[in-house]
Amino acid sequence: MLIDQVLFYVLAVLILGSAVMTITRRNVVYSAVWLISTLVGVAGIFLLQGAEFLAGVQVIVYIGGIMVLFLFVIMLVPLEEEASQRRFSNQKWLALATGLAVLAMLAVIVVRGIGSLDHPGPAPPPGPASLTQNSEAVGRVLFTEYLLPFELASILLLVAIIGAIVMSKARRRQTES
């Protein structure tokens, strides 16, 4: 139990620290690399929760697939121009103050409310959670209980693809003319 807690805090620091680094780097490639580190941390949290399948998906899809695409896109965009521009507008201090205010509010609520969350939450799946059982359980709920959101997500992705095509066609026509 103790080791779990220690690991959780280590991963939390990793996730938050890398997230801050992601948004503060001037060079987009560095941002992308820090984002990968955030995603690895999240995969670690999933592992800690006994969700091996999700952790695997996180690594394969996000880090392996999406981040590589990100890097491809970044390589295709002229970087020098982007890096010379200022990252934050004059509202930096206002934004920081607002962020701290929200943090304080969340802290108060969590500290006061944590005691009332005494129920154990959703029951963990029965039996030893081996890798096959874990992915089996995910597959089962995905195609029974959550069939509709699963199918709806495919429409969502279709819309995203159409959007990407519409927008990228625009760019090509502009460069031609």
Added chain:
Amino acid sequence: MMDLVFTANDFHVLKPAVVLCLFGCGILLSDAFLVRRTGKRWLNAVTALVGEAIVALVVLQHLSDVRAGGAFSGLSGSIVIDGFGVFFNIIFVLSGALAVILSVRYMEAEGEHRGEYYALVLFAQAGMSIMATGNDLVVLFVALETMALSFYVMVGFLRRSKRSNEAAMKYLILGAFSSGLLAYGFSILYGIAGSTSIEAIGTAVAERPDGDWVTTLALITTSVGLFFKISAVPFHMWAPDVYEGAPTPTAAYVSVASKAASFALMIRIFLSAYGSAAESWMPLLAGIALITMTVGNLAAVTQSNLKRLLAYSSVAHAGYILLGLVAANDAGLRGIAIYILAYVFMNYGAFALIAALRRDGEAAEEIDDLNGLAGRAPGYTILVAIFMLSLAGIPPMAGFYGKYYIFLGLLREGYYVLAVFAALYVAVAAYYYFRIIRACWLTGSGDKPAALDLGLGTRVALVGSGVLTVVIGVLPQRFLALAGESVLLALR
């Protein structure tokens, strides 16, 4: 668990969304393989309208089913077809069809007339249809994102217009941020209940102690996410820029349908999931509604661009609709329904009128562009007057009944101060709506007057909306009865 298969009933419950998705994909295919060769892009609009007609039949069938046997559900309770959901589906069919009709001429003139646009209209509507009938947090969230993503693309569809691209970018970033907050709120709700079903969450929230901090946190984060979507102040900043930059028919679709769908989601979550915590959200909603009406109405007074003016006025309308949820009684909720129904016609009408205005081939969107229209186009001016009077909420137009019932709901619950403020702002709103009507009678400032570019479809849509705006106002009984069937009462 093994007997859980996709049954005929599940299909029946999902039919509107299924038909919309099929027609959306159909348009994409037929555009690529058939329509593009003929060059007659309006054929895509016809396909979309056929789809809307079929959805309308399905929704009417749902309505008669609900009338005969009460609400029914499918997909293990994650979709519920009740009077509320059916009513909002009717709203979506109307606004989807109007968006398609109005887009043909406008997109042609802007040189961006492509099949994907109509497919996106239908995909967005599929998302909205599920938002109004969904009863499960995951379903609701994915449906909301399907709608929002379609809108981001539609807003940026004028690819050569800098303003359109900027609007899409702003909408995307703020929308993604608000979705993040909403997802955070949903995750806390799941933590409270251990289930994503709205009913289970409602029961779990009711069991929490009074003034519970965790429920408050979930409440605040979900409401902030939803306030973004309905453009309530102080989360309204995107609305004027997006409406101004977007293709005008899309602006109308966003302002009517996306708002209606977000309200549907909001009403269901607030009344069903948070029904027992009403004491803690009433003051929050009342405060937001009051600021929203204040800022929306006062900012609209100073606008000179018609689309920005309508954007601020739609912010103000969101404030009024929120007041109906504050009242949360039969009159207030009925008021919301009739308000949104009237809003479809009057707001589409107003945007359609702007979409038809052109000067030297460019879209003309300033109030001054209306100058001199009373002499040249009397029919157009009458429609301007009808829609503006209705938006102002002046009887005998449709817009009056929404405000009337919402005020009635407030008075019955004893919110006298709110009702007084709301009534005062009607006077402010009347000022800027009358300014638009007056502009039609003024003579131009020497420039070449703006020309009208009305296609057959736009004419039919405009006259239809105008007639319905008057009919709902003069003979409201049937529409009020329909709105009454849609009332979703709290779990309390």
